[in-house]
Amino acid sequence: MNIYQACSIPIISALIGWITNLIAVRMLFHPKNPISLGLIKIQGLIAKRHLLLAENIGKIIEQDLLSRHDLINALNTPEIHSKLKEAIEKELGNTVNNFLEKNPAFKLFLNDSIKNEIILLLLNQLEIALPTILKSTGTALENSLQIAEMVSNKIKNFDLDRLEELVYQISAKELRAIEIYGAVIGFAVGLSQIGLFYLFSQS
Numbered sequence: 001m002n003i004y005q006a007c008s009i010p011i012i013s014a015l016i017g018w019i020t021n022l023i024a025v026r027m028l029f030h031p032k033n034p035i036s037l038g039l040i041k042i043q044g045l046i047a048k049r050h051l052l053l054a055e056n057i058g059k060i061i062e063q064d065l066l067s068r069h070d071l072i073n074a075l076n077t078p079e080i081h082s083k084l085k086e087a088i089e090k091e092l093g094n095t096v097n098n099f100l101e102k103n104p105a106f107k108l109f110l111n112d113s114i115k116n117e118i119i120l121l122l123l124n125q126l127e128i129a130l131p132t133i134l135k136s137t138g139t140a141l142e143n144s145l146q147i148a149e150m151v152s153n154k155i156k157n158f159d160l161d162r163l164e165e166l167v168y169q170i171s172a173k174e175l176r177a178i179e180i181y182g183a184v185i186g187f188a189v190g191l192s193q194i195g196l197f198y199l200f201s202q203s
Helices: 003-026 050-065 068-075 078-102 104-108 112-144 147-156 160-202
Strands: 035-037 040-042
Touching: 003 160, 050 147, 078 104, 078 112
Parallel strands: none
Antiparallel strands: 035 040
C-alpha cells in the first residue's frame, strides 16, 4: 500500500460515513409520500409514523408533563384568585355604570357611595364563594379536558413541511452533529483498516 492509498482510505471512509448519516437524517422526513420499489416501499420515518407519533406525544404530555390535575392546580392559586377578583370588580363597576347611564332615574337613589358599597358587598360574597366555584369548575374541566387528544389532534393537523421545519429549528445542531459523527467514525474506521493492513502485512 503506497502513501496515496493510505491517505485516501480514511478520507473515503469519512466521506462514506458522512453521506450515510446525512441520508439517514434526511430520511426522517423524506420521501414524504411512499415510493414503491417492487416489494419494498420507502417513506420517511416521521412522515410514515406521523399519526402514531402524534398520539404517543399527546399521551406522554398528559401523563408525564402536564396532566389535567396539574393544570387545574395551577389555576387554583392565590395569584389567580386575585386576578379574577380584579377582573370581576372591573366588570361589576362597568355593568353598574352602564345600567345607570341607561336608567338615569336610579341615580337619585344610587350615589357613588351606595354604588361602591353594593359592589364591595358583591365582591365580598364572591370572594367567599370563589374557592367553591373554582373547585366545581375545576372538577368539570378535569372531567372534560382531554389534553392528550388536544395535543395529538394539533400535531396530526400539522403540515409535514411545517413539522420538519420545527424539528430542524429545535434540533439543527444535534442533527448536524450526527452527520459529523458519521464522518469522524468513518475516518476512524479507515485508520483502523490501514493499521490492520500493516499489522497483517508484517506477520
